[in-house]
Amino acid sequence: MQIKSQKDFFSGLVFMGVGVAFAWGATTYNVGNGARMGPGYFPLMLGILLAIIGSVITFKATAVETVGGDKIGKWAWKPLFFILAANFTFGILLGGLPSLGVPAMGLIVGIYALTFISSLAGNEFKARDVFILATVLAIGSYVAFVWALKLQFPVWPSFISG
Structure with a gap:
């Protein structure tokens, strides 16, 4: 696997990490179901969605060629x-x-x-x-x-x- 866009690859990893953390944290609350949502339902769905978006971005960073490789710059x-x-x-x-x-x-x-x-x-x-x-x-x-x-x-x- 070759990383073709560093920025997208690492931002996708951050999205996945935050999404998994939210989803995992939401499981400590009553999740409920679609008809009767509990307090953990929204953070669970949001965490799952964020992890999916992060995995798509990470995959795209390894599959789609970018000009110059989108190197990560210095920290601001x-x-x-x-x-x-x-x-x-x-x-x-x-x-x-x-x-x-x-x-x-x-x-x-x-x-x-x-x-x-x-x-x-x-x-x-x-x-x-x-x-x-x-x-x-x-x-x-x-x-x-x-x-x-x-x-x-x-x-x-x-x-x-x-």
Whole structure:
């Protein structure tokens, strides 16, 4: 077997790995059937579908010739760092970190931090555009999760909301 497209081959392997992990994790829940779906039905089907797509991509990478072999380039460390840092920061700000004495700052502060930190991953940064995006995301998230779905989690920092 000869790999003809490195990018497709390894992305297919990642799809298969994530799909198998989701499907395997879903089996710990009640799956049910098509007529009466349990909480594990959707992640199981999604994991199976993702694994199938990954296997098709991996097969295509070994069967279809590409120009130059689609070599894998260097790792993009800056975007990887800022995207991961933004997600970790959002999680910590949303729920707090009691073991370190960090209080929950709520959804709105978390979304602003997430947006500003993740925008540093790009090549250009315009504070006004990022602020507008963060505001739209914060309003949309509040409407979708708090107002429409009635989810219960802190929206504002505890020293503001009491």
